[in-house]
Amino acid sequence: MVKEPLLEIQDLWVEVEGKEVLKGVSLTIPKGETHALFGRNGSGKTTLLMTIMGFPTYKVRHGKIIFKGEDITHLPPFERARRGIGIMFQRPPTIRGVKLREMLKLCAKENGIKIEELAREFGFEGFLERDVNRGFSGGELKKSELLQLLIQDPDLVLLDEPESGVDMENIQVVGRMIRKLLQKDTHRPRTKSGLIITHTGFILQFVPADLGYVMMDGTIYCQGNPQEIFEGIQKHGYEECVSCLKRIEA
Numbered sequence: 001m002v003k004e005p006l007l008e009i010q011d012l013w014v015e016v017e018g019k020e021v022l023k024g025v026s027l028t029i030p031k032g033e034t035h036a037l038f039g040r041n042g043s044g045k046t047t048l049l050m051t052i053m054g055f056p057t058y059k060v061r062h063g064k065i066i067f068k069g070e071d072i073t074h075l076p077p078f079e080r081a082r083r084g085i086g087i088m089f090q091r092p093p094t095i096r097g098v099k100l101r102e103m104l105k106l107c108a109k110e111n112g113i114k115i116e117e118l119a120r121e122f123g124f125e126g127f128l129e130r131d132v133n134r135g136f137s138g139g140e141l142k143k144s145e146l147l148q149l150l151i152q153d154p155d156l157v158l159l160d161e162p163e164s165g166v167d168m169e170n171i172q173v174v175g176r177m178i179r180k181l182l183q184k185d186t187h188r189p190r191t192k193s194g195l196i197i198t199h200t201g202f203i204l205q206f207v208p209a210d211l212g213y214v215m216m217d218g219t220i221y222c223q224g225n226p227q228e229i230f231e232g233i234q235k236h237g238y239e240e241c242v243s244c245l246k247r248i249e250a
Helices: 045-053 077-083 100-107 115-121 138-152 168-181 226-236 238-249
Strands: 005-016 019-030 034-038 058-067 085-088 095-099 156-160 193-198 211-216 219-224
Touching: 005 045, 005 193, 019 045, 019 058, 019 193, 019 219, 034 226, 045 058, 045 077, 045 085, 045 156, 045 193, 077 085, 085 138, 095 100, 100 115, 100 138, 115 138, 138 168, 156 168, 168 193, 211 226, 219 226, 226 238
Parallel strands: 034 193, 034 211, 085 156, 156 193
Antiparallel strands: 005 019, 005 058, 211 219
8 A cells, every 4th residue: 555645855956055966866655654764974865864854055946845735835834834844953953941841841742741741651751840851861862862853743853963962871872863743653653754864774774664665865876774874884884885876887
């Protein structure tokens, strides 16, 4: 059975500060699926997420972004968030003077999720009265971001290197939070979708993905089983991807 697409990226070309970064990117994420995007640092992965979210620095020169059947290519970020897209930044900003509890109240929907209960579930209740991300460790930053997403309850989750800067103790909690966010532990049909970008692929040991892509120089060159792609990168590095590409082009 063909699944209903939640997100469709169609031949997307994007410039950042006058430099062409994305070059003809196309992908489709069906409702209820999680996809993983692998690539070296600087390959364009973060640019893709920021463009999907609609940040103005990322200029779409050609192509479309379709979400829930609607062309959102030129909508501002707050409209995309209203429609059900949420993002976790790799390096989120510190917001002085704003307590995490206040931020979570701003993110909250009328969906019955209790801030205190959710924070307690992941051992984060002690951070609710602290300024957002101020003095947080790498793992605490990720948990803060994910707590905000869990309260926001988006239909599409964009995760920028969720394992980056997280120690072994915290990575398991981060994995549990992402699994909850993407309904990985429910027996009901999943409705939430995700796009996880990763340099190392390590997060897949905690959060399974349905499909993987490899991005190189702003273009998606291949897709397939994410675990097989991850194992290939672990064994051969991205140099094998470069060699494979050269053989295909030859």
